[in-house]
Amino acid sequence: MTRVRRWLPGLLLVSPSIILIAVFVYGLLGWNLKLAMTDKHNEIAEIPGRFVGLENFTGIWSEERWGLSVRHSIVFTVVFVAGALVLGWLLAFLMEKGIRAESGFRAVYLFPMAISFIATGVVWRWLMNSATGEHAVGLNRLFHYMGLDFLQWQWFRDPDWGMAAMAIPAVWQMSGYIMALFLAGFRGVPEELREAARVDGCGEWGVYRHVVLPMLRPVTLSALIILGHISLKVFDLVVAVSGKQIITDVPATFMWTAVYDSHDPAKGATIASYIVLSVVIFVVPYLIWNARKGNRS
Amino acid sequence: MAAVAVSVAGLLTLSACGGGDKQDTAGGPAAHKKVEVFSWWTGPGEADGLKAMRDIFAKENSNFEFFDAAVAGGSGDQARALLSSKLQANQPPDTFQGHAGAELQGYIKSGKLESLNFLYDELKLKDVLPQQLIDQITVEGQVYSVPVNIHRSNVLWFNPSVLKGAGISGAPKTVEEFVADLEKVKKSGKIPLSIGSQWTLVHLLESVLLGSLGTDAYNALWTASSDWSNANVTKALDNFKTILSYAGTPQDDWQPAAKQVADGEAAFNIMGDWAYGYFHNPPEGGLGKESKKDFDWAASPGTDGTFMWLSDSFTLPKGAPNRDGAIAWLKVAASKEGQDAFNPLKGSIPARKDADQSLYKDYLSWSLEQWAGDKLAGSIQHGVVANDTWRTAITDAVGLFQQDKDVAKLQQALVAAAKNSGQ
Structure with a gap:
């Protein structure tokens, strides 16, 4: 009885959230997966659809649009994650060097994070207008004024590297946040360690290379996870910049079209499952790594 | 058991919320009115x-x-x-x-x-x-x-002074004339045809299909006995490819594309007749241009006598x-x-x-006047002839075509779209 009294209040306290998460996160994930494994390819028929196993999951790879959207997603993810990490790290590095009015700069770099991707997208849609030459606006116009006409390009309308351009607003928006993460990481490195390294004859670069960077690894990993899952699910930014066009298609916009335009619930659910799966691939290694670290300490 | 009870309670609260919501929009007791x-x-x-x-x-x-x-x-x-x-x-x-x-x-x-x-x-x-x-x-x-x-989809908007500058006397009557005119405009250094985002290409395609195939063959595409794989469709799609090769840089939407014509940067634009209000209305909602002088219109090439409606x-x-x-x-x-x-x-x-x-x-x-006398054909992009599934498949095919310009593949995709539409 006393044992029950010990764990029951705690369990009662957390049970609402456990139940809500069980129903509305895992329950719906499961329901989505179940739908993805049926042949319910129109929403008109009220019948629930027959179980077809993984047919939808394999079938979708024969669709050209799917291959394209996956490719786009990969290009976007690579440019966005790498861009935000490098830029965020660089900003944090400069801050850490003891810049004047640091808190002011910090706020300025963090501000973009307070903006929604939609607002960012609307502004960058104009900045990245694809018109060139005389009629250029936005960044192309800026290049024109600076005599850098050769830098003008189609931005997100470029058939091959358009998605790299699409990643620029996202980098702009998230690099401040990554800077904050890294800055906290830098500050977490005890000054004694750096001094010890210097005493041992380490140059300034060596201090970073051998002392600070290794200690930033956990921060880098967190940043990677945060950026990675944002990137794989990206929808709002793409829609705000270019709408539902094939040229900037990503899995999330494809899913939207499949559900609301093609009225094909099973296909939408299949794409949704793939998006979850891709995020899981990103996150699970991190969780395992975290758990291991927890065990070790 | 407790879990079930709590989750049921949760659902009840939720459905209560849903009900409340509805009452709000309907306005409580006066809802029936x-x-x-x-x-x-x-x-x-x-x-x-x-x-x-x-x-x-x-x-x-x-x-x-x-x-x-x-x-x-x-x-x-x-x-x-x-x-x-x-x-x-x-x-x-x-x-x-x-x-x-x-x-x-x-x-x-x-x-x-x-x-x-x-x-x-x-x-x-x-x-x-x-x-x-x-x-x-x-x-x-x-x-x-x-x-x-009723809106009309098959309208060719053009800038009379740009046409004059390119040595074109009037709006082209057929698709062949249109292509010839596009070439002349290109030589004069202006954008021959302005286009907007992806859906405006589907809009262009429907006019080109109608202009190339003729009204009866176009209308037959949407019946049970439709045949998208024949040589006439191939020819129409070839026309589409040729016309598209004269297109300028895609604009964000139809308005900036129409504006290129109004501003004299581009010669032609094919868009529905809602463009008229945009050209003509005073500056808050439009461009304040004078009709017949700053901009003019005609039936899109090859479609005179047919009203493509939505x-x-x-x-x-x-x-x-x-x-x-x-x-x-x-x-x-x-x-x-x-x-x-x-x-x-x-x-x-x-x-x-x-x-x-x-x-x-x-x-x-x-x-x-045209509506009273013309034959009718229905628009693809604007939901008349193809159901959502079909239209989306056509839009996808056109979006992919915009990248690779492969007519055979486009036609295959259109054949498949017709087959899988369930219409």
């Missing part, structure tokens, strides 16, 4: 037109109150997504806007709409609406919507909370008075044949 009219008319012109019809409705129906449930967003993308989830949950608005024709098929097949034959009989609408229009919106003997207006219409969902109110609204929407109040403001022509001609000026009088 409100008429919830769902549309996507929020822009300049269209919102004014809706208000004009609403005033008539208020005058004629003192016992009902109009409730405007408009959702912003051009061509109703967002509105339709919201609507489809409302209908799925069997919580329809009293009446909703939809493009007349195949776009409504999904709702019709899933039994979400009531047949309006009784209303057509009561109001004798079959006498005042063109027979071809009624034929094209009838599904198995039933009509499910009341068309309020129409906004209102429906009667099954289980509408206020069915009588909805019917009262439909009567206003179908009436001569309602249509003549709405259309001059919206920049479209009435679906009825007996409209007051003096209200329609300039482009609209031309359009009205």
Whole structure:
């Protein structure tokens, strides 16, 4: 009885959230997966659809649009994650060097994070207008004024590297946040360690290379996870910049079209499952790594 | 057990919320009197037109109150997504806007709409609406919507001075002439054809298909015996490819593309007749250009004598909370008075044949004249001939074509789209 009294209040306290998460996160994930494994390819028929196993999951790879959207997603993810990490790290590095009015700069770099991707997208849609030459606006116009006409390009309308351009607003928006993460990481490195390294004859670069960077690894990993899952699910930014066009298609916009335009619930659910799966691939290694670290300490 | 109890309680709270929500929109105790009219008319012109019809409705129906449930967003993308989830949950608005024709098929097949034959009989609408229009919106003997207006899709907009500069005397009559003119404009250094985002290419495609195939062959594409794989379609798609090769950089949407023509940067643009309001209206909502001087129009190449139409219409969902109110609204929407109040403001022509001609000026009088005499063909992009699934498949195929310009692949995709549409 006393044992029950010990764990029951705690369990009662957390049970609402456990139940809500069980129903509305895992329950719906499961329901989505179940739908993805049926042949319910129109929403008109009220019948629930027959179980077809993984047919939808394999079938979708024969669709050209799917291959394209996956490719786009990969290009976007690579440019966005790498861009935000490098830029965020660089900003944090400069801050850490003891810049004047640091808190002011910090706020300025963090501000973009307070903006929604939609607002960012609307502004960058104009900045990245694809018109060139005389009629250029936005960044192309800026290049024109600076005599850098050769830098003008189609931005997100470029058939091959358009998605790299699409990643620029996202980098702009998230690099401040990554800077904050890294800055906290830098500050977490005890000054004694750096001094010890210097005493041992380490140059300034060596201090970073051998002392600070290794200690930033956990921060880098967190940043990677945060950026990675944002990137794989990206929808709002793409829609705000270019709408539902094939040229900037990503899995999330494809899913939207499949559900609301093609009225094909099973296909939408299949794409949704793939998006979850891709995020899981990103996150699970991190969780395992975290758990291991927890065990070790 | 406890878990089940809690989750059931949770669901109950949720459904209570849902119920409360609905009451809010319907306005509590007076709910039976409100008429919830769902549309996507929020822009300049269209919102004014809706208000004009609403005033008539208020005058004629003192016992009902109009409730405007408009959702912003051009061509109703967002509105339709919201609507489809409302209908799925069997919580329809009293009446909703939809493009007349195949776009409504999904709702019709899933039994979400009531047949309006009784209303057509009561109001004798079959006498005042063109027979071809009624034929094209009838599904198995039933009509499910009341068309309020007619827009024309196959319009070629052009800049007369740019044409003059390129040595072109008038609007091209055929697709071949059009291609020749595009070449002349190209030589003169202007953009031959301006285009917007992806959907404007589907819009262009429908005009090119109609112009290349002819009206009967085009209309046959949407029947059960359609054949998308024949050589004529190939030729039409080749034309599409050729025409597209003269296109300028894609603009963000149709407005900037139309503006290129108005500004004299581009010679031609193929867009629906809502572009007229954009060209002509004073600067808040348009460009303030003078018709026939700064811009001019003609039937898109090869389609003279055919009116490629699209129409906004209102429906009667099954289980509408206020069915009588909805019917009262439909009567206003179908009436001569309602249509003549709405259309001059919206920049479209009435679906009825007996409209007051003096209200329609300039482009609209031309359009009205064409509507009275032309053969009809339905628009793809704007929901007349192809249901959502089919249209989306065509849009995808065109989007992919924009990247690789592979005609054979485009045709294959179109054949598959026709086969898998379930229409």
